[in-house]
Amino acid sequence: MGTTETFGSRSGLGRPSWVGVLAVALLVGVSALAVTADLWKVLVVAWVAFAAMALAIPLGVASEGSVGARRLVWGYGLASGAMLTSAAAFLVPQAIGLHPKLGGFGIAAGVVVGFGGHTLGHRLSHLDLPFDSTAAQLSAHALSAGLIIGLIYGSMPGVGLLLGLAIVSHKGPAGYAAARRLVRSGRSPWVILLPAAGVGIAAIPSAYVGLPSVDAVNAAVFGFAAGIFLHVALDFLPRCEVGSEVSEVAGITEHDHALLDQLRTHAVVSTTVGALVVFVAWTLLEGGF
Helix, strand or coil: CCHHHHHHHHHCCCCCCHHHHHHHHHHHHHHHHHHHCCCHHHHHHHHHHHHHHHHHHHHHHHCCHHHHHHHHHHHHHHHHHHHHHHHHHHHHHHHHHHCHHHHHHHHHHHHHHHHHHHHHHHHHHHCCCCCCHHHHHHHHHHHHHHHHHHHHHHHCCCCCHHHHHHHHHHHHHHHHHHHHHHHHCCCCHHHHHHHHHHHHHHHHHHHHHCCCCCHHHHHHHHHHHHHHHHHHHHHCCCCCCCCCHHHHHHCCCCCCHHHHHHHHHHHHHHHHHHHHHHHHHHHHHCCCC
């Protein structure tokens, strides 16, 4: 047995994924475009998203039991609190300010489309496909999020970096949970490098192209982005119930009431902290009020 296989059998990390390697190479390529076009905010968001998801892979592989469940709850809670607050504070006002009605319709469309894509995307897991359904769902989400992030920063360069960083904060816990699922099913977790790089792969070209400077168009785009990210934030709220992803990680049954109650407390505290972090960062970094 070769060295790579021996390492994989011990750690659960397995062999590298050529799809993941190609995705990283593509991210490096589009990063050069970002540098030449002075798209520094988008570049930072892209690489933070990549690092968060990539570094979560070995953590997800190594996690087990209630410790792994607490980590997942805190990851989801911090990310959902930060995303929810950022979308409500930075995107919704922009959309409504540009055009109240179109901005509002955009928000509604984003929530509906986000829900529809997420719900129908689960059907991939029930099909016999030639590619990994977990990686496919994560990649589709990353590319669509990257496209929206790029359009936001390309249309309004004055938007602060805090928004983008809060939006991609969920990449860490998403990669953590996906790595666990892939290893448990005997597949390489390194395929997650594809969705990890997906934000930047889509965001940088879309920011480079941008949108026409038309208030009605920008209102719809900002509203749609707000709706999408509000849906994602609500979907990432850590649900500590039997049958949830958290209970699956911890191996919880319907008799583990004490542990579930502990995790629910962690869920509330972590979500609140995530929201407060964005508020404090706004007051300190962007002047606040």
